[in-house]
Amino acid sequence: MEVANTSDLVGRIFHPWATLNVVLPCIMSFLVIVIVIGNFMVLVVFIKTPKLRDIAGVYMMNLVATDLTYGALVLPLTIISSAYGRWVFGRILCQFKGFLTSLLCSVSYGTLGLMSLEKYIAILKPLHYSQIMTTKAMAVSLCGLWMYMGTLSILPLFGFGKYDFIPAAFTCTTKWRYSAVYGLTYLFAGLLPSMATINITYFFIFRAARQQARKINTIEVRMCRTDTTEEIHSGVSVPTNSVENSQRQSNLLTRSFNKTQTKAAMTVLIVVGVFMLSWSPFAMANTWSVVTNTPIPFYIELIVTWLACLNSALNPYIYAVRTKSFKNGLRRVARSWSCTVRGRELNCLSWQPDVEEITELSVMTNTVHR
Known part of the structure; x- marks a missing residue:
């Protein structure tokens, strides 16, 4: 990449991007390590x-x-390119890298759409969830998304x-400015x-969450008033009958189930929000470039590109912080890895599920069956 040199008063020559070609690969290498380790650990925990x-x-x-594939296969090529200041792997690999980048990013936000739809069904149609969200439906939706x-x-x-090499981003990706028709197709279809x-x-x-919260508050107020009235008229505390106990238990189970699903929905929303915050500057910058037919300034393109890449590093840590089952x-x-290293596999791997997890799972199961 050719960049004009600058000089100071004593005639020393500076190469403005020489420092960038050293610092940027170091930063990106750290980012790749974070992405790979974080996403790999999430996969292991899920398995x-x-x-x-x-x-x-x-x-x-x-x-x-x-995200793991993106960090392990795509970003290392970009790191090497940023060190050299140009693409050094040939045109065929450039085309493949552009295709893989586009595919993985597309599948990422498509998966977020499927996750949002799954939470919608879980919260608004809980009685029909097992009929709608079957294993077959899940497999078909994912295969259809990838295809x-x-x-x-x-x-x-x-x-x-x-697909071409973008010098400011040090990567091969879609050249939106010269692919306006494809860009619009990708925007509206993908x-x-x-x-x-x-x-x-x-x-x-x-x-639905607001409506459910209002219903629960109304039920609690009515039950509290009923208990108070019974105590006043009888002079002593009157035990509730079996119907009232059953109703209270059902309301408690429903509330616990809705709270669990709402928290899960909030986790997905945070992941979606981080995705949109990471990718919106990139999308807006490239849309502006296509509409105005002007190149994106070097530093702007560099920042928005790597801000988008940062999203792959954040997802696993968001999920780890928000999900108690994942943390456990x-x-x-x-613990199992530590025990394996120490040679005490049998003793260490004989763990028992947490009481909290058993209670949560029992509540959700009973609610669904009801």
Whole structure:
């Protein structure tokens, strides 16, 4: 990459990007390590924790797998290119890298759309969840997502769009400025359907959450008034009958189930929010470039590109912080690895499930059966 030199008063020559070609690979290498370790640990915990291997868990594993592939296969090529200041792997690998980048990013936000839809069904249609969200439906949705996004991503390899090396981003990706028609196709056929699904489902999820909270408060107030009235008229505390106990237990189970699902929905919403915050500057910058037919300034393109890459590093840590089952699974995996290293596998691997997890699972199971 050719960049004009600058000099100071004593005539020393500076190469503005020489420092960048050293510092940037170091920063990106650290980012790759964070992405690979974080997403790999999430996959291991999911595989070794049966409780997490439900429909929602498989969707999350698909998201984590795309981030792990992106960090392990795609970003190392970008690191080497940033060190050299140019693409050094040939045109064929450049095209493949552009295709893989497009595919993995497309599958990531498509998976977020599926995760949002799953939470919508879990919260708004809990009685029909097991009939709608079957293993077959989950497999078909994921296979369909990969095939559909793969079709959109492969089009530039056949002349509809263009994958090329972007010097400011040190990577081979879609050259949006010279692929306006493909860019619009990708926007309306790939990105917008997923974003629309996310926005619509979460609108109804939060509306239902507010309505449920109001109903629970109303029920609690009525029950409190009933108990108070009985105590006043009798002069002593009157035990509630079996019907009232059953109703209270049902309300308690429903409230616990809704609280669990709402927390899970909030976790997905945080993941979606981080994704949109990471990728929105990149999308807006490239849209502006296509509409105005002007190149994106070097530093702007560099920042928005790596801000988008940062998203792959954040997802596993968000999920780890928000999900108690995952944290417990992570502790068990770490304990088992530690025991394996110390040669005490049998004693260390004979763990018992946490009481809290058993209670939570029992509540959810009883509620669904009711």
